[in-house]
Amino acid sequence: MFNEETRFDEPLRWAMVGGGRGSEIGYAHRSGAQRDGLFRLVAGAFDLDPARCRDFGTNLGLDPARCYADYRALFAAEARRADGIQAVSIATPNSTHYAIARAALETGLHVICEKPVTFRVSEAEELKRLACERNRVFGVMYGYSGFPMLHQAREMIRRGELGEIRIVNLQFAHGFHNTEIERYNPGAKWRMDPQVSGPSFVVGDLGTHTFFLAGMLTGLAVERLCCMRQSFVASRSPLEDNAHVMLQFRGGAVGTLWASAVNAGSTHQQKIRVVGEKASLEWWDEHPNQLRYEVQGQPVQILDRAMNYLYSEVPSIGANRIGAGHAEGFFESWANLYYRFALAMDAADRCDTATLDTLWYPGIDAGIDGVRLVECCVESADNEARWVQF
Ligand code: NAI
Numbered sequence: 001m002f003n004e005e006t007r008f009d010e011p012l013r014w015a016m017v018g019g020g021r022g023s024e025i026g027y028a029h030r031s032g033a034q035r036d037g038l039f040r041l042v043a044g045a046f047d048l049d050p051a052r053c054r055d056f057g058t059n060l061g062l063d064p065a066r067c068y069a070d071y072r073a074l075f076a077a078e079a080r081r082a083d084g085i086q087a088v089s090i091a092t093p094n095s096t097h098y099a100i101a102r103a104a105l106e107t108g109l110h111v112i113c114e115k116p117v118t119f120r121v122s123e124a125e126e127l128k129r130l131a132c133e134r135n136r137v138f139g140v141m142y143g144y145s146g147f148p149m150l151h152q153a154r155e156m157i158r159r160g161e162l163g164e165i166r167i168v169n170l171q172f173a174h175g176f177h178n179t180e181i182e183r184y185n186p187g188a189k190w191r192m193d194p195q196v197s198g199p200s201f202v203v204g205d206l207g208t209h210t211f212f213l214a215g216m217l218t219g220l221a222v223e224r225l226c227c228m229r230q231s232f233v234a235s236r237s238p239l240e241d242n243a244h245v246m247l248q249f250r251g252g253a254v255g256t257l258w259a260s261a262v263n264a265g266s267t268h269q270q271k272i273r274v275v276g277e278k279a280s281l282e283w284w285d286e287h288p289n290q291l292r293y294e295v296q297g298q299p300v301q302i303l304d305r306a307m308n309y310l311y312s313e314v315p316s317i318g319a320n321r322i323g324a325g326h327a328e329g330f331f332e333s334w335a336n337l338y339y340r341f342a343l344a345m346d347a348a349d350r351c352d353t354a355t356l357d358t359l360w361y362p363g364i365d366a367g368i369d370g371v372r373l374v375e376c377c378v379e380s381a382d383n384e385a386r387w388v389q390f
Contacts, residue, residue, distance in 0.1 A: 001319055001320060001321070001322075001323070002318055002319040002320060002321045004035075004036045004037050006036070006038070006339075006343075007037060007038070008038060008342075008346055010040075011037055011038055011039055011040035012038060012039045012040070012086050012087050012110075012342055012345055012346070013040060013042045013043075013083060013084065013085045013086045013087070014033060014039040014040060014041055014042065014085060014086070014087045014088070014089070015041070015042065015043040015044050015045075015074060015078065015085040015087075015088045015089075016029060016030070016041065016044045016045075016046055016088065016089045016090075016091060017044070017045045017046075017071045017074065017088060017089070017090050017091070017092055017100050017104075018045075018046065018047075018090060018091040018092030018093075018096075018114075019044075019046055019089070019091035019092075020046035020047030020048075020052060020053060020056050021046070021047065021052060021055075021056045023091065023187070024187050025091050025114070026046070026091055028143065028330070028331065028334050029089050029091055029112075029141070029334070030060075031331050031334065031335070032143075032331065032334030032335045032337065032338040033089065033338045035331075035335035035338070035339075036335060036338070036339050036342075038338070038339065038342035038343075038346075039087065039338065039342060041060065041062065042062065042063075042066060042083075042085060043057075043062065043066035043067070043068065043074060043078055043085050044057050044062065044066070044067060044068070044074070045067075045068040045069065045070050045071045045073065045074040046067070050068075050069035050070075053067050053068070053069070054067040066078075071100045071103060071104075072103065074088075075088075075103055075104060075107040075109070076107075078107075079107050079108075085109065086109065086110060086345070086349075087109055087110040087111070087112070087137075087341075087345055088104050088109050088110075088111060088112070089111075089112040089113075089141075090104070090111065090112070090113045090114055091114050091141075092114070093190045093196045093197070094114075094116055094119070094196065094197055094198050094204065095119070095195060095196045095197070095198065097113055097114060097116075097117055097118055098117075098118040098119065098123045098124075098127070101113050101117070101118075101127050101138075102126070102127060102130065105127065105130040105131055105134055105136055105138075106130065106134075108134060108136070109136065110136050110137045110138075110139075110341075110345045110348070111127075111131070111136065111137070111138050111139070112138075112139040112140075112141060112338075112341055113127075113138065113139070113140055113141065113367065114140075114141050115140055115141060115142060115204075115208050115209070115367065115370050116198060116204040116208055116367075116370050116371050116374055117140055117364070117367035117368070117370065117371055118367075118371055119198045119199065119371070120371065120375070121368060121371050121372050121375055123371075124364065124367055124368040124371045125368060127364060127367075128364040128365070128368060131364055135348055135351070136348065137341065137344045137345045137348050137363070138363055138364040138367070139337070139340075139341040139344070139361055139362060139363060140362045140363065140364065140366050140367040140370070141334075141337070141362075142208075142209055142212045142213075142337075142362040142366060142370075143209075143330070143333060143334050143337065144209055144213065144270065144285055144288075144330075144333060145212060145213060145216055145333070145337065145362055146317070146332070146333035146334060146335070146336030146337040147283075147285075147288045147328075147332075147333045147336075148305055148306075148314070148317050148320060148328065148336075149283060149288060149289060149290065149291045149303070149305050150213060150216070150217065150283060151314045151316050151317035152291060152303065152305075152310050152311060152314060153217050153274070153281050153283060153291055154216060154217045154314075154316060155311050155314045155316075156281065156293075156311075157217055157218055157219075157274060157276070157281070158219070161276075161278075161279060162274065162275075162276025162277070162278055162279045162280065162281065163276040163277035163278035163279070164276060164277045165218050165220060165253050165274060165275070165276050166252075166253055166254070166275050166276060166277060167253065167254055167255055167273075167274075167275035168214050168218060168220065168247070168249070168253060168254075168255035168272070168273070168274050168275070169255055169256050169271075169272070169273045169275075170207075170210040170211065170213070170214055170255065170256065170257040170258070170271070170272050170273075171210065171256075171257070171258040171259070171260075171269060171270065171271050171272075172202075172206035172207060172209055172210045172258075172259050172260075172268075172269070172270040173206075173258050173259065173260035173261075173263035173266060173269045173270075174206070174260070174261060174263055174266050174267060174268050174269060175261075175262065175263045175264040175265050175266045175267070176188075176261060177233070177241055177261035177262060178232075178233075178261075178262045178263075178264040179233070180233050180235060182236075191205060191239075192235075192236045192239055193239075194238065194239055197239060198374065199239075199374060199375070199378045200229075200239060200240065200243075200374045200377060200378055201236065201239040201240055201241060201261070202229075202240055202241055202242065202243055202259040202260055202261050203227070203229070203240070203243050203245070203259050203373065203374050203377045203378075204370075204374045205259075205261075206259045206260075206261070206270075207243065207245070207257055207259035207373060207374075207377070208370035208373060208374065209270065210257060210259075210270055210271075210272060211257060211369070211370065211373050212362060212366050212369070212370060213272050213283075214255065214257075214272060214274075215366075215369065216362075216366075217272065217274060217281075218249075218253070218274060220249040220250065220251065220253055221249060221250050221390075222247050222248070222249055222250075222373075222390040223248050223249060223250045223389070223390060224248050224387050224388060224389050224390055225245055225246060225247050225248065225373075225376055225377065225380060225387070225388060225390060226245070226246050226380045226385045226386060226387045226388065227243055227244070227245045227246075227376070227377035227378075227380040227381040227385060227388075228243065228244050228381055228385045229242065229243040229244075229377065229378075229381040230242055230243075232262050233262070240381070241260065241261045241262050242259070242260040242261070242262050243257075243258070243259045243260070243377060243381065244256065244257075244258055245257040245258075245259070245377055248387075267286065268285055268286050269284075269286070270284070270285040270286075271283065271284045271285070278295065278296060279293065279294060279295040279296060280293075280294045281293055281294075282294070288328070288329065288330075288333070289304060289305040289327055289328060290302050290303065290304055290305070291303040304324055304325075305320065305324060305328060306320040306322075306323055306324035306325075307324045315358070315360070316360035317336060317360070318336065318339065321335075337361060337362070340359060340360065340361040341361055343355070343359055344356060344359050344361055347359065372390060373390075376388045376389075376390055
């Protein structure tokens with residue numbers, strides 16, 4: 001059973017850019033990072049509005065002098081302090097990620113960045129170059145990838161329990177934007193604006209998550225894809241609120257990705273189904289503690305987290321946080337990821353490459369692939385769904 005015995009001499013001194021009061025995802029970062037005592041929030045530029053940032057930060061217990069007007073002030077002032085920040089999480093709208101992440105790496109900080117990491121592949125590759133050059137960890141917040149049952153699935157596939165993988169069907173299709181809610185919802189409004197959201201809405205916002213899970217589970221690499229996208233709420237054009245992607249993987253496997261924000265009546269519907277020559281696995285984020293395992297010719301099996309019949313050793317993820325029968329959820333998944341980000345940062349600081357080589361976490365390569373997915377889908381969809389090399 002997991003417990004919080006792993007401690008550094010001092011928790012990593014950590015800041016956030018974005019994620020301020022009322023933001024959708026700020027609390028998930030703070031909860032995930034601080035759960036196990038390996039990060040301590042000491043500073044931030046949480047908000048576009050400096051006064052609200054200071055008020056919010058002090059309510060969180062920070063020194064008001066360390067609640068900054070913007071990320072430039074944050075990085076510059078903290079670099080001058082002996083007890084300045086060592087790591088930063090970036091949870092701002094998409095258009096700002098590249099500049100903020102770049103500035104953070106140039107200041108010598110470890111970075112955890114929201115997805116999609118950048119607008120262009122070339123920018124994400126530049127962040128990789130900088131992170132490598134400075135020996136900094138770059139984590140990408142594919143927040144669902146810390147669920148233990150996904151790692152069980154990964155291990156089953158790796159050990160050949162499904163046989164050769166033939167089909168990978170992906171979907172992340174919710175219904176929250178089936179009407180023009182962006183008229184009164186600021187978090188939805190920026191997502192429909194290409195200047196802020198980037199060249200895509202649902203492929204970038206939703207598809208990148210599930211696409212990462214496909215690679216993580218199967219190890220398969222996409223060779224080419226084609227995409228059809230549309231905006232059922234017309235005012236969202238040129239950005240799409242629905243997209244269908246066909247995927248062809250190297251080695252012969254095929255798949256689909258359905259990303260949608262207009263799947264009326266659905267709360268989330270993020271699902272991944274992997275079909276092998278002998279058996280299939282299916283995982284659904286609304287029931288993340290279960291994995292559906294279907295062997296041809298046998299009754300369906302529902303595998304439950306933390307049961308003895310699962311692999312006891314899954315190297316990519318740690319022990320369970322609570323026994324079987326209790327629900328682990330989204331926040332535990334995030335804590336599992338932040339735990340790994342912290343171990344990676346500590347190892348990088350000690351130049352401990354042996355640990356870094358064995359430590360699984362979504363890093364900058366995963367971020368680059370997500371941006372490439374967006375670029376390829378847009379190129380395909382805007383050219384009558386022609387096939388595009390990945
Ligand atoms: P939001 O609009 O709800 O909140 C954004 C926050 O950032 C606000 O507090 C705002 O004041 C602040 N902000 C905006 N520009 C800033 C700047 N230049 N400097 C400092 N603060 C700034 O946005 P939301 O939904 O929280 O999304 C933020 C990012 O997180 C996006 O990239 C989004 O794609 C990603 N996201 C990821 C999720 C995941 O599961 N990993 C889930 C939801 C969002």
